[in-house]
Amino acid sequence: MGVTRAQVAQRAGVSPAVVSYVINNGPRAVAARTRAAVEAAIAELGYRPNALASALRAGSSQSVGLLIPTRTDPFYANLAEAVEQRLSAAGYLVLAGNTYYDRSREERYLRTFLDRRIDALIMSAGISLAASGDPALEELPVVVLDAVPADSLYSSIAALESDDAALAVEHLQRHGHTLIGCIAGPRNVGVEADRIRGWRRQQTAGGAPAGDELIAYAETSETGGESAASALLRRRGRPSIRHGRRPTAFFVTSDIQAVGAIYACSEMGLRVPDDVAVVGFGGTRRAGYTVPPLTTMRQDVEYIADVATRELLKHIKSPGQAPYRSRLRGNLVLGRSCGCDLRPHGASEPGDGRTLEAPPQVTRDHV
Amino acid sequence: MGVTRAQVAQRAGVSPAVVSYVINNGPRAVAARTRAAVEAAIAELGYRPNALASALRAGSSQSVGLLIPTRTDPFYANLAEAVEQRLSAAGYLVLAGNTYYDRSREERYLRTFLDRRIDALIMSAGISLAASGDPALEELPVVVLDAVPADSLYSSIAALESDDAALAVEHLQRHGHTLIGCIAGPRNVGVEADRIRGWRRQQTAGGAPAGDELIAYAETSETGGESAASALLRRRGRPSIRHGRRPTAFFVTSDIQAVGAIYACSEMGLRVPDDVAVVGFGGTRRAGYTVPPLTTMRQDVEYIADVATRELLKHIKSPGQAPYRSRLRGNLVLGRSCGCDLRPHGASEPGDGRTLEAPPQVTRDHV
DNA sequence: GTGAAAGCGCTAACAT
DNA sequence: ATGTTAGCGCTTTCAC
Numbered sequence: 001m002g003v004t005r006a007q008v009a010q011r012a013g014v015s016p017a018v019v020s021y022v023i024n025n026g027p028r029a030v031a032a033r034t035r036a037a038v039e040a041a042i043a044e045l046g047y048r049p050n051a052l053a054s055a056l057r058a059g060s061s062q063s064v065g066l067l068i069p070t071r072t073d074p075f076y077a078n079l080a081e082a083v084e085q086r087l088s089a090a091g092y093l094v095l096a097g098n099t100y101y102d103r104s105r106e107e108r109y110l111r112t113f114l115d116r117r118i119d120a121l122i123m124s125a126g127i128s129l130a131a132s133g134d135p136a137l138e139e140l141p142v143v144v145l146d147a148v149p150a151d152s153l154y155s156s157i158a159a160l161e162s163d164d165a166a167l168a169v170e171h172l173q174r175h176g177h178t179l180i181g182c183i184a185g186p187r188n189v190g191v192e193a194d195r196i197r198g199w200r201r202q203q204t205a206g207g208a209p210a211g212d213e214l215i216a217y218a219e220t221s222e223t224g225g226e227s228a229a230s231a232l233l234r235r236r237g238r239p240s241i242r243h244g245r246r247p248t249a250f251f252v253t254s255d256i257q258a259v260g261a262i263y264a265c266s267e268m269g270l271r272v273p274d275d276v277a278v279v280g281f282g283g284t285r286r287a288g289y290t291v292p293p294l295t296t297m298r299q300d301v302e303y304i305a306d307v308a309t310r311e312l313l314k315h316i317k318s319p320g321q322a323p324y325r326s327r328l329r330g331n332l333v334l335g336r337s338c339g340c341d342l343r344p345h346g347a348s349e350p351g352d353g354r355t356l357e358a359p360p361q362v363t364r365d366h367v
Numbered sequence: 368m369g370v371t372r373a374q375v376a377q378r379a380g381v382s383p384a385v386v387s388y389v390i391n392n393g394p395r396a397v398a399a400r401t402r403a404a405v406e407a408a409i410a411e412l413g414y415r416p417n418a419l420a421s422a423l424r425a426g427s428s429q430s431v432g433l434l435i436p437t438r439t440d441p442f443y444a445n446l447a448e449a450v451e452q453r454l455s456a457a458g459y460l461v462l463a464g465n466t467y468y469d470r471s472r473e474e475r476y477l478r479t480f481l482d483r484r485i486d487a488l489i490m491s492a493g494i495s496l497a498a499s500g501d502p503a504l505e506e507l508p509v510v511v512l513d514a515v516p517a518d519s520l521y522s523s524i525a526a527l528e529s530d531d532a533a534l535a536v537e538h539l540q541r542h543g544h545t546l547i548g549c550i551a552g553p554r555n556v557g558v559e560a561d562r563i564r565g566w567r568r569q570q571t572a573g574g575a576p577a578g579d580e581l582i583a584y585a586e587t588s589e590t591g592g593e594s595a596a597s598a599l600l601r602r603r604g605r606p607s608i609r610h611g612r613r614p615t616a617f618f619v620t621s622d623i624q625a626v627g628a629i630y631a632c633s634e635m636g637l638r639v640p641d642d643v644a645v646v647g648f649g650g651t652r653r654a655g656y657t658v659p660p661l662t663t664m665r666q667d668v669e670y671i672a673d674v675a676t677r678e679l680l681k682h683i684k685s686p687g688q689a690p691y692r693s694r695l696r697g698n699l700v701l702g703r704s705c706g707c708d709l710r711p712h713g714a715s716e717p718g719d720g721r722t723l724e725a726p727p728q729v730t731r732d733h734v
Numbered sequence: 735g736t737g738a739a740a741g742c743g744c745t746a747a748c749a750t
Numbered sequence: 751a752t753g754t755t756a757g758c759g760c761t762t763t764c765a766c
Contacts, residue, residue, distance in 0.1 A: 002503060002759095004758095004759060004760090005759065005760065006759080014736075014737085015736065015737045015738075016737090016738095016759090016760085017736075017737065017738080017739095017761080017762080018735090018736065018737085020760070020761060020762080021735095021736090024761080027761090027762075028735080028736085028762090029735070030735075030736085031735060031736090034735080034736080046501075046502070048478070048481065048482055048503075049482065049759085049760075050423070050482065050484065050758085050759050050760070051479075051482040051483045051484070052419055052422050052423045052428065052483060052484055052758090052759080052760090053423050053742090053758070053759035053760040053761090054759075054760050054761075055419050055742095055760090056417070056419045056420050056423055056742050056743070056744090056758090056759085056760075056761095057741080057742050057759075057760045057761045057762085058742085058760080058761060058762095059742075059761095061419065070448065071438045071444050071447070071448060072441070072444055072445065072448060072652075074439070074441070077438050077439055077444055078439065080438070081437065081438060081439060081465060084465065088464075093462065093479055093483070094463075095460065095462065096461075096463060097455075098448060098451065111415070112418075112460055114415065115415055115416065115417065115418040116418045116419060116460070117417065117418070117419055134413075135413065136369060136415075221652070222652060222653065222655070222656040223652070226656065259653075259656050260656055262658065263656040263657075263658060263660075266658045266659075285439075285588070285589060285590070286589060286626070286653075288589070289589040289593070289626050289627055289630040290630075290658075291629065291630060291633045291657075291658050292633075293630075369743095371742095371743060371744090372743065372744065373743080373744095381752075381753085382752065382753045382754070383743095383744085383745095383753090383754095384745080384746080384752075384753065384754080384755095385751090385752060385753080387744070387745060387746080388752090391745085394745090394746070395746090395751080395752085396751070397751075397752085398751060398752085401751080401752080416743085416744075417742085417743050417744070419742090419743080419744090420742070420743035420744040420745090420758090421743075421744050421745070422744090422758095423742090423743085423744075423745095423758050423759070423760090424743080424744045424745045424746085424757080424758050425744080425745060425746090425758085426745095426758075
């Protein structure tokens, strides 16, 4: 098949070991003349080291596993790309797996990754937190995103989900809304529960209703957001909803569902924000391009990726360090879907208009 | 580190080879009793074969490389997920790399993949078609998506880009439009050129203007679509545009740009489709949730992934087969952004309403 | 400064 | 039906 190191060595008139020294810049010095000869041979033969062999021997595959729900959700697509760019720049290949919020898929991918001897793992919490009990996991640097794992072996960097949700809801309250529906992703997803909790807390604090009849769970997709919104809007007249009125606003736990919710309103002939106000969660670029632009609680995925990558590389280099844990505060990016009247027709620069808080607030609690 | 095959063998009281036979179900039979003993030992020790070692030895890594521009574009996100699902089900791990339409990134990822001994490669054409001249590529099953490579060594499965574009433009013409602007991605992207050609051909055929002043190139993103649309809309009064009027419709070569174009119209106080009609290209789910829902030339990514995967697996199993080549016809999915008046307010099932053609038409030209 | 050689964990051909 | 063994291509310790 390919050219091997032995062939290069022969051609350069040196031993195979020297070729390694040249390629890896160590661990031992090579005379300038010899190095030149080896490099010439490498170029002439078009030699490329076999990454599999070197990984096997060295015990490091130069790859990192990444587990996320799905890249069909732009939030995770952005997060994954941000992580990949950084790890790729650091010389690592990212092995990615979509879990679809499904525990068995999560475990299957994790196992595949471990079998391939990943050097570290980044996982967006999802469901199971990979409590797979696999001993190989114990020795691996792990960063958990968007959840704080009970197991304090892992590093984590997560949003203050429920606080952020509460802030988003509070913003709607300031616009005068009390009957604020909550559109959320699947029940079994940890972050969803946190965000719902924030909604409930803030509603309760504001003396507004926070009953289950105001919550609709749906798949994290445009379609899910659409059906959840229309379900809540059709509940008008139910005795459980005060005064028999329908919600005048939605707090939506993902931007992608918010896109569907806005669509649903429009299809029912309701205007956003006049008839129904909408606030999303995530802060993806897409949120800036709904009509009207979506107000959303932004999570800074670039920053998250920065920190996650830096920590991971640090732990790979020197294992056994104390795990790093931090929680970030999001910032509300104002569009017009909430009722704010910024940038009237004809203005520019959507999506990153005014923000309520400086990005991103960091709270640390080192463990 | 981990448990090795030798330890399992010792525990089960057999030779290492037998453990391999059990794990791989071959190449030789194992007595039922022995097999049971081995399986017990595997379970007790929690043994997992080292994928690196087995790949090195067997010369097959059970992985496939995937090169696409970016998963931030929902079209490629969907395509990649469809491919991954199928390959994952077939026992392969997908190594993915984002090229961002950049040749050097493309080559870097390709090299990384080859170093890791991928068993096959799927690449979305992008720019360079990986004319890297690497001999390792010659022996590798390759499927090129969305372009027909000159090099007939590769399989390919591509849309009839320019025909599809022409059909989309024709639809706008039937709505009475003549001044149809074209919003496209970067100039150096092959498929973009094809789609522009289709627009130009159809405009010319209809006796409508097809000059460069009606084309705006921009990044393939919502932002790009927005700025392209507003650039074209502001050109009113230019002598180059007949009657000094602005375009009454846009053919947009990607859904994601179409989202931005609709947004731009709305921000300028223009109604879609009454003031400006819009037709997109791709057929992503997102297209069904713009307001109004986008009419778009749909490419069936599931089908493309099906065929690509099947061909790839076939070539992996028995190398040296003739490359497979096919071209698909897209189908226009009708929303309301074009001016069609389907499903008025209150209707359901967005995105997959009526289609103009049965999905997907296949044209083959075996090479 | 360089060469020789022992594996990394596995597969499969060659034994019995 | 099972055991033995020679590598896959590389890294690195040990000699010189």
